[in-house]
Amino acid sequence: MDIQNTQSQMRKGVLEFCILSIIRQGEVYPSDIVDKMKNANLNILEGTLYPLLTRLKNAGYLTYRWVESNSGPPRKYFLMTDQGLQFYDELERTWKELANAVETLTSFTEGKEILPVEIPNNNQ
């Protein structure tokens, strides 16, 4: 059981949710998604983003539109379908429940005042 594995498992679960929440705010170009996520300190490779978008699109949650660009060929912008909105709402509910649960649990242990052990962070 190594820490990186657990971390990436955690990240992986919320990745889809994060991407959908970005797209929900309005039609978006994939590299903008990467940038936005990077700003939020959440790294994703474009190489993983594209397959994910295609999968979501094929599932009917997303659709895309060609937008003319002034430098080169038109670009593909993604936007959300009604079905995608429903899907997102469900994910959001689940996320809130989860966040609540995690919050309650972690704050409960804090309340018990377990001696905080300084864990050296050798991850960075």
Place this chain on the structure above:
Amino acid sequence: MKKVININFQGRVIPIEETAYEILKRYIESLRQFFANEEGKDEIINDIESRIGELFSERLNKGSACITDDDVQAIINSIGRPEDFEAEEAGTSKTEHESTTRSSARYQPGSKGRLYRDESDKLLGGVCAGLANYFRIDPSIMRILFAVITFGGFGTGFLIYILLWIILPSRSLEMQLRKRLFRNPEDKVIAGVASGLAAYFNMSVWIPRLIFALPLVLGIVSSIFQNVFFHFDPFPSVIFGSFGGSLFIIYIVLWAVIPQAQTATEKLEMRGEKVDLNTIKNTIQEDLGNLKTRTEKWSSEVKETFQNKSHAMAGEVNPAIKRTGSRLGHAIGVIFKGFFLFIAGSIAFALLMAMIVLILVMVGLMAGGVSAFPLKGFIIAGAWQNFLAWSTLLLFLGVPVIAFVVWIIRRLSRAKSRNPYIGYTFGSLWTIGLISAILLAASISSDYKTKAGVEEKMSIYQPSNQKLFLKAAPKSFVRYFDGDWYGIHWGGNGSPFYALTEDSLVLRTVQLRIQKSDDSAFHISEIKFSRGASPELARDAAAKIDFPVNQMDSIVNLPRGFNISKAGKFRNQQVLLLIDVPVGKKIEIDHTIYEYSGFNLDLGDGYNDWDWNDDWRNDYSWNSNVEYIMTNDGLKPTHPEEVKDDNEDNNPDEQSQPETPEKPNDIDSSHYHYKPSGDSQNTGIKKAEVSIPSGNTIKTSVKITDIATAFFERFSL
């Protein structure tokens, strides 16, 4: 100085360095392979390509003249490599930085350098793994190649191996290969062997599938048309009968040996880069390019070390001596290593050869047993025994063969022992085989438990010339398995089986006994023996023996052998022919009788079953084509001097066998050395003369057939 080419990339014209273009091409190819099974893979790759194109034009807009290697590498790093996707998905590996360096090593073959022995993945000395690493192919393929060269080229492969073992330095290498053999779980009919092979050799899946399936289809078709092969049971011959059988076994073995591609990296490795002469050539060229820089570096290095050493020499004489000493020790070590390897290698080689011979023998046993063991139909009775026989053959003999081959190949390919169930399966199958072998042996031996005989007096009329001439009828049987059968000479003189056809077996376990008649007439009686599960069954089987004696005046024609039908089964049937010769009458036996095969008469259990003349055992020996006369003292040749010359035993000549019955030797009384009946007072000298040939025949009558029949006798105990 680099060549720049223009490419049309996603609707943009991009000037790009040729090397950068190669990197880009390889990268996109790796993506294509990674997403090979993804729905909408073309769309994904198209999206990524257009994004790369966009990034390219961004760079060009910033003022770059063209796209360089570094640009491409940077873009690839930002988009990510298949390995990184996997790391992100499965979360199994490293930080982004680590995986990037790892994978960039993968795509820059020039950086891997020299030929080493691979310490981390070795069977013997790691030579094959090192070579495989150098050429970036699967080590198992390299090993199989070496094995082929060794056995095909009279051990040259082995010598090369030893040489490389001594020469090459050892180093722990990271596996760098283009391709590995995997089973493809995503596209399978049975276990994905065929599609894995197809992925490895870059061909359509239907080709290996057809190769595996075709003999099976042909086998089924041919079993419909039956008589194409000579077989007893249609079902097993469909699978095991011919070429298809070996392919079937190969499939099973590959199934067991080749791991399944499970992670994305493995799937990528399964398709891998294209392995062809071109890529290997590229690798070598890149390497040669490196060699130039390396030699330059080397010359300066030599200069340096030389200077250093001369400095050291001045100050430290003692350590220098030590160093030369250690160098001498090193040399001796190398020589010793070579010698040791030579010895160990010879032993290993001998063992390997022995093992291969063992495999061949076992496979031969399998093939011989499975395809058409000609006697099977005559020994095995009933569905139960038939079932036991097949399960003995397949499980008791077949499973170890398959297990052994699997073991060898797993060893060669260094397959990780994934599941112990293979062992359990083999073990339990073999145990079932062992049990059925024991049951079969018990069941068969019970069929041979008791022995019984039936005596039958032949009615013959007394020959007018006071002489009987015995001969065996000319060959009349279709000899299906004439001559050699898997190296065993069935039709030969030593065999109890005269001939074998598809549904009948001709036995020639016939013995002739000549004895003194109680009265003044010739008598012939036939005693037929057989074995069986019970005395009744044995007697029934004995009574079924058809051995007619045909008399034409003085000539008695005996059949060449007797038929056993498949329904009748082989129960070690034997025929004993008792010929009573009255005193003073003559007998001659044709050499064709020598075609009969002797057998041991074990009176132990048969003695009480019937009563016959007690002195039947005191029969007389005889040579063929010699006229004998019965006297009160026994059988005597009429021409004693001929007997010595005419020792037929040594060379029974079948070719000279006459087609038409030869007239018995003249009944001319001038040939007689002894007068009939009355003249029973022989001189002692003449007695001594005849006893010599008699002794000869007794000695030579011990034959292989006696051993064979004795074996069946033992079987029943």
